[in-house]
Amino acid sequence: xxxxxxxxxxxxxxxxxxxxxxxxxxxxxxxxxxxxxxxxxxxxxxxxxxxxxxxxxxxxxxxxxxxxxxxxxxxxxxxxxxxxxxxxxxxxxxxxxxxxxxxxxxxxxxxxxxxxxxxxxxxxxxxxxxxxx
Ligand SMILES: [Zn+2]
Numbered sequence: 001x002x003x004x005x006x007x008x009x010x011x012x013x014x015x016x017x018x019x020x021x022x023x024x025x026x027x028x029x030x031x032x033x034x035x036x037x038x039x040x041x042x043x044x045x046x047x048x049x050x051x052x053x054x055x056x057x058x059x060x061x062x063x064x065x066x067x068x069x070x071x072x073x074x075x076x077x078x079x080x081x082x083x084x085x086x087x088x089x090x091x092x093x094x095x096x097x098x099x100x101x102x103x104x105x106x107x108x109x110x111x112x113x114x115x116x117x118x119x120x121x122x123x124x125x126x127x128x129x130x131x132x133x
Pocket of ligand 1: 030031032033034035044045046047048049
């Protein structure tokens with residue numbers, strides 16, 4: 001990646017973005033139905049409850065789906081890069097990138113671990129790499 005597009009945190013997402021500065025990937029847990037969700041929202045997507053609290057993800061998951069982007073949508077992106085939907089061990093899926101791996105190494109259901117890319121504004125972007133035991 002070259003120049004990243006920087007986030008614009010709002011009332012709902014500011015705590016999430018602040019936690020990235022400390023290398024913490026936060027998820028929301030609903031106090032009413034225990035549903036765990038990502039990305040951050042004002043209400044629970046399961047029961048519409050508004051009693052959500054933050055929990056830190058362990059940062060482990062598996063590749064649920066992925067694709068390789070060869071043509072960048074803007075000069076802010078350097079192709080090729082891998083976009084993936086990762087299923088976190090806590091349940092939610094998240095759209096992210098897989099870094100440090102060749103396309104030929106990737107497959108669905110492979111285990112991945114959280115990694116971070118620094119942004120110029122101090123926030124960090126959660127990305128994933130293949131888990132090598
Ligand atoms: Zn709920």
